[in-house]
Amino acid sequence: MRPIEVRDLHKAYGDVQAVDGVSFEIERGEVFALLGPNGAGKTTVVEIIEGHRTADSGEVRVLGHDPGRRERELRERIGIVLQEAGFDEDATVAELVRLHRNLYPRRLDVDAVIELVGLTAKRAARVRTLSGGQKRRLDLALGLVGDPEVLFLDEPTVGFDPEARRQAWSIVRDLRANGTTVLLTTHYLDEAQHLADRVAIVVAGRLVALDSPSELAAHGRETVIAFRTTEPTDAAALTSRGLLELLGDGAALESDGAGWRLITDDATRTLHAVTTWSLERGVPLDAIEVRRPTLEDAYLELVGEHPVHAGTDEAVRA
Numbered sequence: 001m002r003p004i005e006v007r008d009l010h011k012a013y014g015d016v017q018a019v020d021g022v023s024f025e026i027e028r029g030e031v032f033a034l035l036g037p038n039g040a041g042k043t044t045v046v047e048i049i050e051g052h053r054t055a056d057s058g059e060v061r062v063l064g065h066d067p068g069r070r071e072r073e074l075r076e077r078i079g080i081v082l083q084e085a086g087f088d089e090d091a092t093v094a095e096l097v098r099l100h101r102n103l104y105p106r107r108l109d110v111d112a113v114i115e116l117v118g119l120t121a122k123r124a125a126r127v128r129t130l131s132g133g134q135k136r137r138l139d140l141a142l143g144l145v146g147d148p149e150v151l152f153l154d155e156p157t158v159g160f161d162p163e164a165r166r167q168a169w170s171i172v173r174d175l176r177a178n179g180t181t182v183l184l185t186t187h188y189l190d191e192a193q194h195l196a197d198r199v200a201i202v203v204a205g206r207l208v209a210l211d212s213p214s215e216l217a218a219h220g221r222e223t224v225i226a227f228r229t230t231e232p233t234d235a236a237a238l239t240s241r242g243l244l245e246l247l248g249d250g251a252a253l254e255s256d257g258a259g260w261r262l263i264t265d266d267a268t269r270t271l272h273a274v275t276t277w278s279l280e281r282g283v284p285l286d287a288i289e290v291r292r293p294t295l296e297d298a299y300l301e302l303v304g305e306h307p308v309h310a311g312t313d314e315a316v317r318a
């Protein structure tokens, strides 16, 4: 038995098929990341696994239990770190952690957990006086204090400064080393790349990819050539200046918002084509870079290939 087993999960809200046949299993001590665009169905999947929503069909087991039954024995063995937990703003950090600790039979030391998340200096501060990032650290402390076997992390580092982020990553790695199973949702692809043993990409309620970050990154193409141009900036302008003709079939041109990426399986030829084009057409290239594809490259490619939900997003949230 694996700590998390999900089989053929379906969930609709009115016309929107939010989850459309999702299956996966998570191993003990594995960090498993769910990625996908806004509205893809990640929260719905996670909340069904947590027992906070009911599926229309499919089967979910967490530590062998059906989470929909909300049994105390299961609740005591899992930890949930929500994006906005909403706790008593007048309590102090230490009071809240202690209160939370009392809900669990397996407990970590209050001060040790506060130290772990880097809030020792704020131990006696009231929650209301904490910064956004400090509140998120407190969320993490509350999720950890019951020494959970399975930990759910929902975008755990939103609002963290870079140092706090690294610290949170190191906490997650230590948890994994101790055998904790972690289900992570994040929009930070570098976070998934750093932390996750496996990544599942959800688009329009379906899993479109499930693999290790490095396998996903290698998805199909070999190399990414990234560059910026001071101008022109839109694809039509690049095309009208003949870049695509020079590239031929061997490379795909994509915008990543800040600049351009060419994904190619023939780096030498593509690089030659781009630099020739730049010199001949007098379009200076900024920050040109040749690199192995990252998880982000693969993600953008995969999500681009799959249409997102056609349904409206106007249904009222329960």
Ligand SMILES: Nc1ncnc2c1ncn2[C@@H]1O[C@H](COP(=O)(O)OP(=O)(O)OP(=O)(O)O)[C@@H](O)[C@H]1O
Binding pocket: 013, 016, 018, 036, 037, 038, 039, 040, 041, 042, 043, 044, 045, 309, 312, 313, 314, 315, 316, 317, 318
């Ligand atoms: N309670 C609800 N009532 C109606 N529709 C809902 C409800 N919850 C979610 N949806 C819809 O289901 C789809 C999936 O939503 P979900 O919150 O699971 O996506 P997500 O992948 O977590 O998105 P995000 O990255 O924005 O958090 C969306 O189209 C959303 O509008």
